[in-house]
Amino acid sequence: MQVLAWLWQKKHQHADIADVVWSGMIVVNGIVIFTLATGDIFHRAIILLIPVAWYLRLFWHLVERYDLSKEDGRYAYLRSYWDKNTQANFLMFFIGQGLIISLFSFPAWVLANNIDDFGLWDLVGLFVVGISYLGVWLSDRQLRLFKKNKTNKGKVCDVGLWKYSRHPNYFFEWTHWFAYPLLTIGNELQWLMWIYPMIMLVFLLKLTGIPFNEQQNLRSKGDAYRDYQEHTNKFFIGPRKTKHS
Template sequence: MDGFDWSGFALVSITSLLAAAILMVITAAFGFRWGRHNVVDVSWGAGFVLIALIAAAFGDGDAWRRWLLAGLVAVWGLRLASHMARRSSGHGEDPRYKRMLDDAGGNRTLTAIRKIYLTQGLALWFVSLPVQVSAVTHGSLGVFTAVGAVLWLVGVMFESVGDAQMSAFKADPSNRGTIMDRGLWGWTRHPNYFGDACVWWGIYLIAAQTWPGVLTAASPLAMTYFLVYATGARLLEQHMAERPGYREYQARTSYFLPRPPRP
């Protein structure tokens, strides 16, 4: 990787890792004090914004790319953080985290630190590697940049529209006890998670426009894994499995990738 600014990348990456660690320590302090660890969902989106701003400020690559990515991450991350803050306000622990800690057994405090805060702090840093690498690279606009921006837009639309549709559904008392299967939720059981994946594949494509951004493909792959198998859709499906009508909803609706519902 001749010509790559290793010292500049080290500065951005180490600073980003330190920022993620500090953010998770602060988040954990609030989580243990309030007795609910879903506060980490607010810090998840905000943490990416923090790292993107660090990359834009400390990187010495093309200014337009640094601040383009900072802007895209900020729009996505702040929307997600504010949505999660509103959704968790006045409620108790997220059933996903409760089940995770119940199943783990042993010391719940150590388990929460290891499986929630440490894991998400490292994931913040790793998934944001395309942004970090892009902060110290140089190059011109190209097809990857354009396709990445479009994919990011698709992702934000899926996530924001899906969340708005679900919020409206839950606000209607006549829907109590039923399964949301309308709008985007009729095409995929997890439009918000699918949108998240599109956002980070779009950001990766923008990074891949210049070398060595193309080598950071493991970051969106990791994000997709988290969303589909680790802490996202899989845990939510386990929680929803025994709800009346959910098995039928699973039978006719795609798990992740959108497609028309089965008859």
């Protein structure tokens, strides 16, 4: 699927398909895991909530905003930056995405094969998923409504949750990964599940998420975004900073 997505990108000179396929294939992986797993009914069924419903929401959100006439600024910049080796680099990028999809599908496999009975920690895990889902949905909705208002064109979204974090959607994407270790307490691989929130944090802060997003915002919004950076937390939701003089 990643190679097919790369071929689509090559034909249309439009790499946004990478995000669509990323979320869609995690949904497919979740359905396959649900079908093949041998865990108890609760831990198998929860796969239909995470990752299936979780990433199905993201998949649909990305499909809705997909615009073949305009490539996302992140990918447009990479296309310009890579220049002559563009397609070779994009191929490696797409294949790398496929490997990451497999990496982040593994916790679902562990969860779906958990044979422990429903307990208190499962309830806590469901609560974490619920809060995280609400946070991501609200963040995306606030940003979408802000962008729909034509008077906000070129401005920085600093309303709602975006007033307290420059990336509240990424923050709640991160918090939902704590559900996996909570839902697998007692499993022999449960210790491994605690590593995943840390891996996701590194990805978001240092690799695929926030760095590209911040760079693109600085290119497109300039000083307005620099001002936003000065008084708004980068990732964790919290009080606004006092602006430096």
